Amino acid sequence: MKFVADRMLGRLAKWLRILGYDTVYDRNMDAHSVLSYLKEGRIVLTRGRRFRKERLQGVVWIQDDSVDRQIRQLMDEHLIDIESKSKFLLCSRCNTKLLAANHLEAEGHVPEYVMHSQKKILWCPSCHRFYWSGTHQERMRHYIRTHVLPAKEHQASSGKE
Ligand SMILES: [Zn+2]
Numbered sequence: 001m002k003f004v005a006d007r008m009l010g011r012l013a014k015w016l017r018i019l020g021y022d023t024v025y026d027r028n029m030d031a032h033s034v035l036s037y038l039k040e041g042r043i044v045l046t047r048g049r050r051f052r053k054e055r056l057q058g059v060v061w062i063q064d065d066s067v068d069r070q071i072r073q074l075m076d077e078h079l080i081d082i083e084s085k086s087k088f089l090l091c092s093r094c095n096t097k098l099l100a101a102n103h104l105e106a107e108g109h110v111p112e113y114v115m116h117s118q119k120k121i122l123w124c125p126s127c128h129r130f131y132w133s134g135t136h137q138e139r140m141r142h143y144i145r146t147h148v149l150p151a152k153e154h155q156a157s158s159g160k161e
Contacts, residue, residue: 001079004029004037008047011067017090018140019071019082024095034059043079068147075148082144088131091124098122098131106130 005013007027016023024042026033034044034056044059051061060077062070074080089098101123103115109130110121122131 002040002042004042004044006044006046006048009045009062009070012045012062012070013095014092015067015071016074016080017092017095018088019080020089021080022090022095045074068143071144071148082148088122088133091127091129091131093129094124094127096124096126098124101130 002022003013003016004024004026005016006029007025010025013023013025024037026037029037029044029046029048034046037044038056038058042058044056045062046059047062047065051059060074060079063073064070071080071082075082090096091098099122101121103121105123106115106121109123109128110132114121114132120133123129124131
């Protein structure tokens with residue numbers, strides 16, 4: 001599943017990349033670009049009011065402003081599966097596929113302790129950011145466990161839409 005998010009959904013786009021989903025962030029999405037994204041096979045995610053009523057195949061109107069509810073909505077609509085999808089493969093900033101960096105390449109770009117303690121360092125060939133598993137990823141997982149997953153139970157028990 002590939003996505004494109006409109007200008008209201010920058011945080012969601014970043015999260016989808018972290019979760020392993022190819023997601024374009026387009027601040028200037030208009031009717032014309034929506035059609036070309038659909039042709040590319042991307043699901044269009046939008047907060048745009050016109051799509052609230054106008055149902056268009058492949059366009060998902062995002063109901064909530066909070067990013068955990070937005071992720072939850074995509075899970076409920078079976079558009080994403082955060083359990084099985086491989087995470088941390090895409091640059092969260094620019095949506096480029098991350099590559100493995102050897103220690104020589106990583107030297108000077110990552111903290112000393114990472115060089116010594118981490119086995120796997122990844123880097124983005126487009127914006128030259130380095131990534132490694134550790135506290136950052138752990139925090140992301142923790143956020144999903146504490147914010148996104150419980151939202152389901154909460155919603156179910158409160159009976160709210
Ligand atoms: Zn990047």
